[in-house]
Amino acid sequence: MIDKENVPVRITKTYSGRRKSKKLASDGTPLTVENVVKPFILSDDDYKKIMDVMLDSFNQGLGKETNAKAAVKMFPTYVRSVPDGTETGKVLALDLGGTNFRILLISLDGQEVNMESKIYIIPQSIMTGTGIQLFDHIAECIHKFMNDHDLLHQKIPLGFTFSFPCRQEGLNKAILTHWTKGFKCAGVEGNDIVKLLHEAIERRGDIDVECLAVINDTVGALMSCAHEDRKCAVGLILGTGTNACYIETLENTELWDGDNDEPHQVIINTEWGALGNDGSLEFIMTDYDKQVDKHSINAGQQIYEKMISGMYMGEIARLVIEKLRKAKLLFNGKGSEELSERGRFYTKYVSEIESDGDDSNFKCTKQVFAELNLQKYTDEDCRIVQYVCSLVSTRAAYLASAGIATLLNKMNRPEVTIGVDGSLYRFHPHFHDLMEEKIRQLVNPGIKFKLMLSHDGSGKGAAIVTAVANRLALEKEQKLNAKNGIPNGE
Numbered sequence: 001m002i003d004k005e006n007v008p009v010r011i012t013k014t015y016s017g018r019r020k021s022k023k024l025a026s027d028g029t030p031l032t033v034e035n036v037v038k039p040f041i042l043s044d045d046d047y048k049k050i051m052d053v054m055l056d057s058f059n060q061g062l063g064k065e066t067n068a069k070a071a072v073k074m075f076p077t078y079v080r081s082v083p084d085g086t087e088t089g090k091v092l093a094l095d096l097g098g099t100n101f102r103i104l105l106i107s108l109d110g111q112e113v114n115m116e117s118k119i120y121i122i123p124q125s126i127m128t129g130t131g132i133q134l135f136d137h138i139a140e141c142i143h144k145f146m147n148d149h150d151l152l153h154q155k156i157p158l159g160f161t162f163s164f165p166c167r168q169e170g171l172n173k174a175i176l177t178h179w180t181k182g183f184k185c186a187g188v189e190g191n192d193i194v195k196l197l198h199e200a201i202e203r204r205g206d207i208d209v210e211c212l213a214v215i216n217d218t219v220g221a222l223m224s225c226a227h228e229d230r231k232c233a234v235g236l237i238l239g240t241g242t243n244a245c246y247i248e249t250l251e252n253t254e255l256w257d258g259d260n261d262e263p264h265q266v267i268i269n270t271e272w273g274a275l276g277n278d279g280s281l282e283f284i285m286t287d288y289d290k291q292v293d294k295h296s297i298n299a300g301q302q303i304y305e306k307m308i309s310g311m312y313m314g315e316i317a318r319l320v321i322e323k324l325r326k327a328k329l330l331f332n333g334k335g336s337e338e339l340s341e342r343g344r345f346y347t348k349y350v351s352e353i354e355s356d357g358d359d360s361n362f363k364c365t366k367q368v369f370a371e372l373n374l375q376k377y378t379d380e381d382c383r384i385v386q387y388v389c390s391l392v393s394t395r396a397a398y399l400a401s402a403g404i405a406t407l408l409n410k411m412n413r414p415e416v417t418i419g420v421d422g423s424l425y426r427f428h429p430h431f432h433d434l435m436e437e438k439i440r441q442l443v444n445p446g447i448k449f450k451l452m453l454s455h456d457g458s459g460k461g462a463a464i465v466t467a468v469a470n471r472l473a474l475e476k477e478q479k480l481n482a483k484n485g486i487p488n489g490e
Contacts, residue, residue: 031327033329033384033387036323036329037387037388037391039286039287039288040286040391040392040394040395041391041395042284042395046283046284047401047402047442049283050284050399050402051402051405051406051409053281054272054275054402055406055409055410057070057071057072057280058074058270058406058407060072061074061270062074062248062252062254062255063254064254064255065254067254071274071276071277072271072274072275073165073167073177073270073274074268075165075166075167075168075268076168076253076255076266076268076269077168077215077216077219077267077268077269078168078171078258078266079213079215079219079223079267079468080263080266080267081263081472082222082223082226082230082233082247082468083223083464083468084230084471085110086471087108087110087464087467087468087470088109088110089107089108089157089467089470090107090108090156091105091156091157091158091159091462091463091466092104092105092106092142092146092156092157092463093105093159093458093460093463093466094138094142094158094159094160094162094197094462095161095220095458095459095462096138096161096162097162097163097164097181097217097239097241098163098181098239098240099121099122099127099182100119100120100121101119101122101138101141102117102118102119102120102458103118103120103141103142104116104117104456104459105117105149105151106460106463108464108467111227113227113460115456115460117456117459118145118148120141122134126185127183128182128183128185129185129186130187131185131186131187131191132187133185134185134188135199135200136200136203138197138200139197139203139204140204142201142207142209143204143206143207146207146209152206152207154208155209156208156209157210157212157466158210158211158212159212159213159214159215159461159462159463159464159465159466160193160197160211160213160214160215160462161214161215161216161217161219161220161458161461161462162174162215163217163237163241163243163458164179164180164181164183164216165178166193166214166269168214168269171212171213171214171465171469172194172214173192173194173195173214174192174193174194174214175190175191176188176193177189177190178298178301179298180241180273180298180301180305181240181241182297193214194211194214197211198210198211212466212469212470213462213466213469215462215465216245216269217235217237217239217243217458217461218235218236218237218244218269219235219245219461219465220421220457220458220460220462220465221235221236221237221420221421221454221457221461222234222245222246222267222419222454223235223457223460223465224421224460224464225417225452226417226464227460227464228452229417229450229452231415231416231417232418232419232452233246233247233411233413233417234246234247234404234407234408234411234416234417234419235267235418235420235421235457236400236404236419236420236421236425237420237421237422238308238309238310238400238420238422238425238431239421239423239424240309240310240311240422240423241273241302241305241310241311242272242273242309242422243271243272243273243305244403244404244407245267245269246267246268246270246407246411247265247266247268247411248265248267248268248411249264250264250265250266251264253266253268261476274302274303274305275303275304275403276304277300277301277302281303281304285303285307288316288319288320289316292306292312292315292316293306295342296312307396307399308396308399308400310347310422310423310424311347313347313350313393313396313424314346314347314349314350315342315343315345316392317349317350317388317389317392318339318342318344318345320388321345322339322340324384324388325339329384330381330385331374331376331377331381332376335374336372336373336374338371338372338374339372339373339374345372348427349389350389350392350393350428351393351424351427351429352365352367353365353368353389354386354393354428354430355429356386362379362382365382365385365386366382369382393428393430393431393434394430396424397434397435398434401434401435401438401442402438402442404418404435404439404449405438405442405443408439408443408444408447408449409443409444409447412444412447413447414447414448415449416447416448416449416450417449417450418449418450419452419457420452420453421457421458432451435451436451439451
């Protein structure tokens with residue numbers, strides 16, 4: 001039987017569990033919907049074990065002696081301070097983290113923020129081409145944007161949100177360790193992406209732009225929310241991929257090679273999507289997870305991410321649905337070419353199907369079925385598919401919650417706001433509520449937390465990091481001048 005304690009009530013209402021197949025399960029009993037989906041329902045002990053594995057991985061990543069072999073790299077970002085509300089000026093922001101690439105013009109005046117932006121597509125041929133092609137394309141887009149906004153004759157600072165695993169060696173120096181999310185541009189891994197961007201800009205010779213800061217989207221989410229809420233100390237992305245960052249003490253950051261000035265802290269980019277690359281999550285991986293991993297372009301990598309994020313969730317659900325269909329537990333065994341195609345059951349379908357309430361006429365589910373060319377189905381089929389999607393997404397939300405609870409317990413601050421961004425969190429109808437519920441169960445007593453939706457963290461966040469860096473540099477210069485008896489402004 002399924003442990004109902006770890007299945008939200010809304011899911012147990014979805015499907016009554018009556019159908020049985022003529023095919024047999026591994027224990028010799030008739031295959032049922034429940035025993036097909038059972039591996040997705042983890043116990044409280046499982047989630048506590050995941051937290052132990054994660055904390056151990058975090059500490060290995062932070063340790064000087066253990067980092068080289070650690071699955072979770074815990075990169076220092078060189079971002080030391082959250083905004084204090086006094087930041088001003090115009091900044092360009094670039095946001096590269098998936099198939100869409102954005103350029104933004106952001107004007108900061110204390111708490112006031114004005115943004116103008118445009119989205120540019122990155123063709124598949126460029127995603128899997130060369131690094132020169134990629135950065136030349138980005139530079140061309142910057143030129144178009146600056147021309148459209150009459151900025152070609154100005155020198156303007158730039159913040160770059162680059163949402164791929166990087167080892168930062170300074171605020172404006174980041175070495176790409178490996179590509180994720182479908183990118184495979186040759187000649188970029190192991191190189192400084194800011195240098196590659198500057199070289200592409202120099203090849204054009206018609207724009208005057210300098211990148212002062214490079215961050216990833218988790219730092220962007222944290223900084224964007226911290227602009228409104230000073231208690232924000234964690235950034236979380238739940239979109240195409242998943243990742244988190246948090247504020248760590250310099251004392252615990254053994255790889256820190258920067259100065260020891262105030263504040264004695266730095267934002268750590270965990271790159272937690274790689275949790276399990278060392279086999280530590282094998283105990284919760286289902287056959288469906290293993291199939292998704294096997295057919296991905298980075299097999300054996302980003303194991304935790306593949307159980308959570310939007311790039312993979314739809315495919316996990318499709319594999320379960322197909323297993324049920326082949327056992328004649330769905331659609332009377334009849335599928336479609338679309339449903340049998342790998343990657344064709346999009347993650348947005350999971351959100352849409354779950355948007356149908358308990359007592360609905362399955363309007364969204366039937367629309368998805370129509371797009372998949374599924375023509376013959378019953379209300380019970382709709383309920384079963386909704387049940388499958390709910391279990392897959394609930395496991396994802398709970399796994400992400402275990403990660404956040406691990407960070408909150410590690411930081412041990414009395415009150416923390418978590419800045420969250422990403423399409424999965426934004427558009428899934430229950431993700432926020434599921435996470436609040438599970439984090440509350442897993443976090444140490446006495447720690448208060450709040451999940452806060454980040455508004456355009458990847459763009460606004462990059463601009464704020466750049467502006468904060470400018471503010472801190474100015475403050476440092478003023479202190480030095482005061483120490484040397486030099487009036488400020490001279």
